[in-house]
Amino acid sequence: MTAYPNIFTPENDSLEARVQAFKEVLSSYRNAQSSLEHKEDTVLLQTVGGLEEIEFAFNIAADSLDLAFSSFDASEVEIIQKNGLLDKSELIEAMQLKRKNEINQSRQSSSSDQSSFQQK
Numbered sequence: 001m002t003a004y005p006n007i008f009t010p011e012n013d014s015l016e017a018r019v020q021a022f023k024e025v026l027s028s029y030r031n032a033q034s035s036l037e038h039k040e041d042t043v044l045l046q047t048v049g050g051l052e053e054i055e056f057a058f059n060i061a062a063d064s065l066d067l068a069f070s071s072f073d074a075s076e077v078e079i080i081q082k083n084g085l086l087d088k089s090e091l092i093e094a095m096q097l098k099r100k101n102e103i104n105q106s107r108q109s110s111s112s113d114q115s116s117f118q119q120k
Contacts, residue, residue, distance in 0.1 A: 004056075006064040008071070015076055019085045022068040026090060029065045029097075032058035066101050069094040 007028060010021035035054045038044050048054060072080065080086050086094075 004060045004063045006067050007060060008064040008068040010071075015072075015079065016085070018068070018071050019080060022065075022071075022086070022094070023090070025061065025064045025068045026094070029058075029061040032061045062097070062101070065094065066098055069098050 008021055008025050010017040032054065035044065035048055036058050039051055039054060045051065045054075077091070081088075081091060
């Protein structure tokens with residue numbers, strides 16, 4: 001995955017601050033995703049910018065969401081679930097996106113490995 005700037009900026013390293021920052025990133029991700037889903041809407045494009053800007057914002061939000069979720073270790077995810085700091089749908093969405101990003105990275109790596117092998 002290309003390294004984009006990120007918007008995951010917790011106030012401090014506490015679990016609560018990281019959860020709050022995660023929620024903000026998730027909201028941005030959902031907004032960017034919604035904009036991408038409506039990319040054929042010319043009025044929307046005039047309001048939020050062109051397709052390139054929307055895709056760039058989406059990539060920033062996706063990378064930031066991955067970074068945000070990665071900031072939690074397994075024991076913290078259990079604490080988050082147990083204490084209801086995130087609702088179940090937010091956790092599931094984050095885990096699915098993280099897994100999807102890992103699969104995409106693996107595919108990109110395999111693709112570039114095959115490319116370099118074929119060029120030899």
